Amino acid sequence: xxxxxxxxxxxxxxxxxxxxxxxxxxxxxxxxxxxxxxxxxxxxxxxxxxxxxxxxxxxxxxxxxxxxxxxxxxxxxxxxxxxxxxxxxxxxxxxxxxxxxxxxxxxxxxxxxxxxxxxxxxxxxxxxxxxxxxxxxxxxxxxxxxxx
Numbered sequence: 504x505x506x507x508x509x510x511x512x513x514x515x516x517x518x519x520x521x522x523x524x525x526x527x528x529x530x531x532x533x534x535x536x537x538x539x540x541x542x543x544x545x546x547x548x549x550x551x552x553x554x555x556x557x558x559x560x561x562x563x564x565x566x567x568x569x570x571x572x573x574x575x576x577x578x579x580x581x582x583x584x585x586x587x588x589x590x591x592x593x594x595x596x597x598x599x600x601x602x603x604x605x606x607x608x609x610x611x612x613x614x615x616x617x618x619x620x621x622x623x624x625x626x627x628x629x630x631x632x633x634x635x636x637x638x639x640x641x642x643x644x645x646x647x648x649x650x651x
Contacts, residue, residue, distance in 0.1 A: 560588035
């Protein structure tokens, strides 16, 4: 399956942001949620929009945008339950166990370029992302936001 890059992060008019708002408002306050993004740009836009809408959320990004100490502090708050919504890149898709994580939302389906330069679904990354919830005989939910 080949995917187009999501280039329309035009904040308030983006139907994916509206759908995300609907999902988050329907949840109880005790639910822990990770929302995955393919790019830091869209993560930052959605973080801003959710914050403006009154949601308390943290963001987790790799690279030079956050240093190790900041990432560690964000993860501590999320694990303890002081923060219930985490917006993240694939930095937290592997090797991280978060007790009580009940929902994973893929704001963007993960993709990668194939040998011909076409974008295709990154199946292994997808499995790692959704595998953060429903661990060790607990229930969890994974939602993919798709826009045609």
